[in-house]
Amino acid sequence: MAAQGDHGSPVLADQEQPQWRQQWQQFAESRRAWLALWVIVILLLAALFAPVIAPQNPYDLTQIDLFDGRLPPGSVGESGFIYVLGSDVQGRDMLSAMLYGLRNSLFVGVLSAVFAVGIGVCLGLIAAYAGGWIDALIMRIVDFMLGFPTILVALVLLAVLGQGVGKVILALVIVQWAYFARAVRGIALVERRKEYVEAAMCLNLGSARILFHHILPNCMPPVIVIGTMQIASAISLEATLSFLGLGLPITEPSLGLLIANGFNYLMAGLYWISVFPGLLLLVAIFSLNVVGDRLRDVLNPRLQR
């Protein structure tokens, strides 16, 4: 063998740590994103443990007292219960109602985004890998879906399907998968031309393995970014639908429905019924968008320093 210089230790420098740790450190450099991530984690935990931490079950009629209705924030009710954020017309504790509403909103948002990612990623990969008329067909459907205003499609779907958590999720998935399909197809088209895919073909690894073990992992960073953003837009879309009366049923209210409930009393000075759920919704969506923005900066190799 010629000189041995090429043998020594790999070039290390700051690359000693695995890639994800570097990216995590880079992510945390932005205090805003760091804070937003914590807010999301706290909101998720609050939503998950809503039945435990909520002072009251707002949908258990034995626990609410009509005489405690319309109390402003900080009031003490007939039974000595303190309504930290006030109560609504039926005497529900707003804090508890918001925790339950957040639970429903996040559940619908996350679940619909997960399904939309699953469908969109599969179709995008297939379109990119198969090419030809399959590609053309899938992408024309995508164009068709993206050509209509999201809210219009969702409204029509829900008008046809009727109410219910499952139906809302279905409607959200139908209006959202196209974004993922388009994004994944674009990235997969770039990745499949790279030499490591040719190497895998040469090693006879099989289409499914190449598609899901080689190309897909390299498409994930942008999918994660769009996914985060789409959870936020799914939540706000669901809130919009609920506000319009087409979203979740009244028995499982989301933040949007709470806002709609209080809307009628806003002009009567009962601001807390609408404003507090609205603020919570704002915080949740804003945090998700901040995290999504930061993820895009960190995961985009072209922005790497």
Next chain:
Amino acid sequence: MHDGPPIVELRDVSKRFAQHHDFADRVAALMTRKALVDAAVLAVNDVSVSIARGEVLGLVGESGCGKSTLGRIVAGIIEPSEGEVLIDGTRQSAMSSEQATRAALDVQMIFQDPMSSLNPRKRVIDIIGEAPRVHGLVSRAELDDYVCMQMERVGLDPTYRQRLPHQFSGGQRQRIGIARALAVRPRFLVCDEAIAALDVSIQAQVLNLFIELRASLDLTYLFISHDLSVVEHVSDRVAIMYLGRIVEIGPTDAFYAAPNHPYAQMLLAEVPRLGGGARDYTPVPGEIPSPMDPPSGCHFHPRCPHVSARCRSEAPVLKPIAEGRMAACHLNDQR
């Protein structure tokens, strides 16, 4: 060299890359009343060549001449549009599925870009070990030792097998690519500009690795390069390609002593040599024509100093000019 059928034989292989028009193109063409032009590139044009066991065939040409496409056809990554590829004298269609898998693994490829040819999200142990695992060449228990052995063979420290490609230098990455190919026990390697992207000092190391591996593993190479001096160093035979056609093929010594085809002569005249002193640089005149619209007759005629009327109309075919040598030039008919 060995007797028996050539390890790889190409018969009248062509590869056409056509631009497909989709529905939107057709509508647009209809509306603007412009005829659709079916642009097609004949990247490989009727190439027949056979490579004997244990031989190193150097394939040389300017960029865009189709040498990488030819390499990919040999490696089975691209299907030829016409013609056939025979492995050990057997057609792909005549093989059972196990035979076809073995034949596919027998021919492996080393790529030019050591960065993009390794999956950035896989660890070295997975990059090298995936294919042997999938094809059942090693059991799960033996995999770790097997990968270590492959890494040692190409001069990599096996303790780094848990690292990711970006943690290695260019030369080391190329060694990982070589180990990945060797892990499926191939008999034939297509090296597509395998050292062109490396530093000059590393080029010599990797080139020597190829030469060592050839001796120890009884490998056959198709060594694709644009660098004539590298090819002279490693090859037994040399093939010169121009715009999709092989214009000359012959034993390395005879070819470098007296190239026959005018294009080969001009290429060789520009190889820098030690001890020649200062020299004027005269590039091959003209540029390589667009492969979308190649010149009529002999593709080289617009740049050839010996051009005649016949060259413009009639494409020369490869004809034997000496023992084991062939060239495609009309000048040979006049001698």
